[in-house]
Structures are given as structure tokens and as C-alpha cells.
Amino acid sequence: MTMLDDEDLQTLQHEVQRLLGRCMLRLQQYERLIKAMVAHHKVSGPFHDLERARAAQIDETARMTLGTLVGDLLGSYVVADEFDLPEKTTASSPENVNWFAMQMSLSLPDAEFTRVESELREMVLLRNNLVHHFIDQHDLWSSDGCRRAKDALVIAYTRIDQHFGQLREWAEGMEKMRQALSEILQSEEFKDVFVNGIAPDGKVNWDASGIANALREAFRALAVDGWAPVAEAGKWVAKLHPEQLPAKYGCQSWRQVVHNASILELRYLEIDGQRTACYREKDSSATH
Incomplete structure (x- = not known):
């Protein structure tokens, strides 16, 4: 009986490990995508040195935690209807330089924004619990504890996947805007005005x-x-x-x-x- 119980426990533990790994992989996909969105949804700097400004922003974003990323996304890309674009990017631009500033945003009705904000904060909490507290919250040395952990991980993955799906929709919309903007930036008319000053x-x-x-x-x-x-x-x-x-x-x-x-x-x-x-x-x- 003990041998069978031990085998059953090991099987359950391996399944918990598999499900936890699946959640972690999805979380990494989520974090990579949100970093890309935060890094690319806005940029500002001298037009002739814009690539360096963009590279610095990507490097800065790469070091952000998920909580910081969510805060940045909410305050800058996902915004409520009453959102006003920040003035600091234009107010701080130097004289005698063709200064470029661009920011894309997704404007939501107040009620929708409140819901999305709550869900994104929940995502951060879910991630932190899985990464830092999962072993403390579940008894993985008993069969019952492993079964409860399995159920929790199935629910967690479903939530992560839903959040990832929503984030991917936002990213696709952002990419379409970026492509349209890129066509404008590469036009000769735009270069004459903003690069050459003509x-x-x-x-x-x-x-x-x-x-x-x-x-x-x-x-x-x-x-x-x-x-x-x-x-x-x-x-x-x-x-x-x-x-x-x-x-x-x-x-x-x-x-x-x-x-x-x-x-x-x-x-x-x-x-x-x-x-x-x-x-x-x-x-x-x-x-x-």
C-alpha cells in the first residue's frame, strides 16, 4: 500500500511540475510581449538620432519587472477616455533640432478601463504567487495537496492564456499603427520637412x-x-x-x-x- 501511495504521489508531483512549467512558459511569453509593447508604443528624440533613443528605451524596458511594465502600459498605452497626452516630451525638446515625438494609445471607456486595470493588476499578483509563493500555498508532499495544486494551476493557466490573448490583440493593433506610421516616416515629403527642414x-x-x-x-x-x-x-x-x-x-x-x-x-x-x-x-x- 505504501509503495502504491508513493508512486501515486510521485505521479501527482510530476504532473504539478508539468503544469507549473506550462504556466511559467506562458508567463514568459506574456512578459516578452508586454515589454515589446511598452518599448515601442512611444518614442521621442532628435529626428537624426531617433534610433539611438529607441534603442535606449528598449534597453530600459528590458530591465523592468512585470509590475512596472503593467503600470507603464496602463498609464501610457491603455488609457481612459479622458486621458491627455503628456506635454513633457515637447516641452523638454531642445531648440534648433528637429525633435520627433510619437505615442500610440488605446482609449477605453472609463468602466472598461477600470475592469482592464483590475485584470492587469490581478495578472501581476498571479505571476508573483506562482513564482514566489506557490510552494508555500500548496502541500506538495501529500496526494490531496498535489491534487489541489493541479486544480489551481489549471485555473491559473486559463487566466494567463486569456490575458495573453487580450495582450496579443492589442499588440496586433499597435503593429498596424506602427506600419502605417512607418510608411509616413519613409515618405520623401516627411523627410524633407522633418529631416531636411525644407x-x-x-x-x-x-x-x-x-x-x-x-x-x-x-x-x-x-x-x-x-x-x-x-x-x-x-x-x-x-x-x-x-x-x-x-x-x-x-x-x-x-x-x-x-x-x-x-x-x-x-x-x-x-x-x-x-x-x-x-x-x-x-x-x-x-x-x-
């Missing part, structure tokens, strides 16, 4: 233009004693940013570009006995 009427926002940003990069690479030769900078930009050339902005020369951009200062210096056009970045206070 308005549809041809007017150029010089200080936030793509060519001015390229010249600022060139200055940091070539400057000696606080100045960089305009001609050398032009060659540097033409090699590394061939799409950023004076003709694109209606200019005849690199000197004309530097002259038009108020964030850059043009000065003629004597270098190796020759009068040479040079430039530098102005202090931000000097442009006002």
Missing part, C-alpha cells in the same frame, strides 16, 4: 536643417583650435552624408550654407599663408 513651399528652417546638422557633425570631427575649414567640412559631409549638399537647399556653396545657418559662425582665417573660410558652432545664447 517646407513644402521651399522655405528652409536652416538651424534645424539636415545640412546644418551634418556641418555640426563635421565641425566636431575636424575642428582645430575651435574652428573648422568650410571646404574640408564640405568634403567630409559629401562623403558621409551625400544626400546633404548645398544644391538641395538652393545654395551655390558651402559658405552660403554656413552663412544662412544662424547656429554657425563664418570667419576668414589665415591658414598656411592663405585666407581660408572657417566656421564654428555658436553658443546657444548667441543665437537669440
